[in-house]
Amino acid sequence: MLSKLKETLLCLRPGKVTLPYPAQAQPTPENFRGVPRWNGDKCIGCAGCASNCSARAILVTDICQEIRVLNYIGNRCTYCGRCAEVCPEKAITMSRDFEQATNDVADLRQRLELFMSTCQRCGRCFKISDVLEQLKMPGYRFDDFEQARWVCRSRSFFEGDPLVDDIRIELD
Amino acid sequence: MIARQLFILLKDGFGQAIKRADLASDQRLFIFVEPAALKGICYYLFRRYDARYVLTMGADDRPYSGNFLVAHNFALDRDHLLFSVLAYLPSDNPEVETISDVVPAASWGEREMWDLVGIRPVGHRYLKRLVLPDGWPEGVHPLRKDVPWNHVPEAFDSRREFTFDEPPEGCTVVPFGPFHPTLDEPAHFRLYVEGEFVRGCEYRGFMAHRGIEKLAESVMGYDDIPMLAERICGICGCVHSVAYAQAVESAAAITPPRRAEFIRTIMLELERLHSHLLWVGLACHVLGFDTLFMHAFRIREPVMRIAEKISGNRKTYSLCVIGGVRCDISLELQLELRSVLEKLEEEWKAVVAAVSGDRNIQRRTRGVGVADPALVKDSAAVGPVARAAGVDIDCRRDHPYAAYSRVSLEVITEQDGDVWSRLLVRMKEVFQSTRIIRQCLEKMEAGPLQAAIEEELPAARMGLSSVEAPRGESHHFIVTGENNRPRRWRVRAPTYQNLQAVPTMIKDQRIADMTISLASIDPCFSCTDRLETIDVHSGTLKVWTQEELLRATQSARSAARGENA
């Protein structure tokens, strides 16, 4: 009986601890590992994140000599943060988002298309950092932002080729 | 006694049967013996020398040595020894004599060995399917190296059912699971009930089997595996990732820096705190006492939040890499951790005082689900189940790892072996954990977080690691390999052994007590069922069969993708 009274006191002291989530947003701590976000301006296309991803959720492919595509497939991502840890340019930040439930799987994906120019001496790809410089190079036109499609490949700029839409790579 | 002395002892006793020994350190020994002598040596160690049985592992070593490998691991806790008795089996006839008649606890290990690797334990009295689903075809053993990790067997028979034994006379069958409000994970206990009393029980589990060991061998790398390991269990994730990292470090002779060891210890104890608090709440819920359930969870919440602040996630800390840890505990986080511990201790003292005097709870838990020391030895039960029966084992003291050799801890034991004793053990261990965390915070040394690893890890080395999870000893066995991944990784979670004690614990008890007896071992079925992933398409059409459900989900998935393209 006495123990029940002690338990009653225990119970009544804390008051109400229910948080008003989701009516009100709940803050996440500073180093919370949410969805990784890529910053296309800083990324140099080294694919370090892809080699270190534990879930093999980052895929990097070269679709032609100058264009490297980085695809992040968030379905299997474990939010471990190794990609952000290893990135030499700090282009990946682990955001504080965790509310990822969606009907559209495209919401979980991030895609970067990186224009890699070739070094004149060794011929290897590197990315030109300045957007204005990029615009000066032939073949760089990014007209269709909604569909995120390349309007034309580098040579077709000169040859007047129509829209090329087979570049989209279906993964998983 | 150190490893060398054990080796000499065995050599004196078994002479010619011992072919090779690896004395990895003073506390680790790997003995390679003739297959025919395996049973005799295991019997000698288990019964005459009173070693504790830990695990049985089968491995396909054919690409490297041309043979299969079978290993039985034992522990001599008083001497701080973990050792493995191994034998190579010819690849055309992988058979070995069963040890389950002398070591009853090896029953599941051998069934798993047969299911997954195809090594037959000759003379096993209950060689039924353990891990693989009932419809899996014979002769396809997933952990063999010639079976790819994403293999889908065509001959899968979805209509085949598990054949249970006949119920004893006069008993009706009460199916418990796979769906039941008390069970968090699917498992099937087939209870044979006479009136209100349980006379027998048969278990069919491994429904949450995911193919973790095969994935680790085939597609992951050394540093990827801790992310996988911490998802073996929904509560003791840190335990598995630390155990794996330690096993590899022991195999490759890497020493993590001191600060990393302290951080690992702190996170392990934080995990023990939240697990025990969760368990007390759950046990009260099973008993119908929802109020204490809610309060235990309320008291537990600050632990989850501080873990989130330190590591970035409430439960999957993503903490370990080979050679160290990935996150640090800053000074302000240390201060916050101290205040969380203080508040927790204060509230928990009040709860323990209230519950200890509560006759209502005691009436439901005393004398229920009793496991005496003989059952603990025979089924090799570990953790609070063993300690509540008076068996004094705890890996933190017996096989010290991380920073446990530098802190003082007291091992809590009780004598009665019933559910009430387990409740008391877990409640008191909460205070031990807070004590250990405080000691770690005081003794924490400055330094790097990861050991510098300059070269590729050497192949064909073996490593053992035992970590005290909240449920008991979690044991990992690693054989390092090429291509930056292990050749074989065997995980034995504590529930694997504790579950084997359950049928005896619930015998001759009432049905009503069955749920609390099961809950009292703190079962973590996900930890237990860690192996091969099954992803099956089948053609037969039948209402509400597995493939109907599967086809429904497949078509929903492709419809979603179709809309998307």
Place this chain on the structure above:
Amino acid sequence: MIASVTAGLLNVVMVLLVSPFLHGLQRKIVARIQARQGPPLWQPYYDLLKLAGKEDIEVGEVPAMQRFAAYLALAVVLTIAFVLPMGTAAPGASIGDAIMLVYLLTLMGICTILAGLAAGSTYSLVGISREMMSMVTLEPLFAVAVLIAGLHVGSLHLDLVLKGGVYAVAGIPWSGLAMLALMLLAFQAFVQRIPFDTSEAETELIEGPLMEYSGPKLALFKYAQMAKLVVFAALFIGLFAPWSGTSNLLIAWLVFWLKVVVLMLFVTAIAALHARYRIDQAIRYFVVMDIASLGALVVAAYGH
């Protein structure tokens, strides 16, 4: 006649309207004891509406019996509500006497047993065996209380029995007080709340007898359970605490419902702070009380 029928109908309407609200109040109080917010006060109404709107899937061995049991459960509870005095004179006094009341209460227990039998699954059968054991040991308590009241007032007329009939002796009503204490201790079991809800233990028997019920039939049973609390409270108040201190009808009626709320708070507090007892422990508890009640009966026979 008209007055009693009106009073009876008023009882039924009040029970139908108020019992989900009282159930919601219970859930809110339990939630506050558990340091959480709890569902909205009107949640039981939403629950019943939602269940009534669901597809009526029939599983179980004898679906016709399941349907019958569901309708019978609510019907019996409402009938008892009709006959009991809830702030007015007993409307059922002209229909029957205390024996009829005992039968109706037993019928209420039988509904659950019918439900479980009709479902025919292992867990529901275990549930009804527990329910039967509880009924056998619990009903006598109430029967003895009615009998004692009848002994004292010399008749089984509902109006006399349920107006504090147990106290109707000269001097200190020992038997009445003894029965009051025993019924207070057993009240939790009559309304099937923790620690005595063994027949429907969710965590052990997956709802027991009600396991194969879903949708509208489950709504009927849930309603019957919510109403049971009010009806038993009315019974208890009629037997042991019927005074209202005034002859003003409206105030007497309000005082009655206030007493029901007090009783409900008592039940809730105990339910929130206890673990569930096993069936054998519960039966032992009830048997002890049965023996004590027989002692009270003997004392009553001697005129005390």
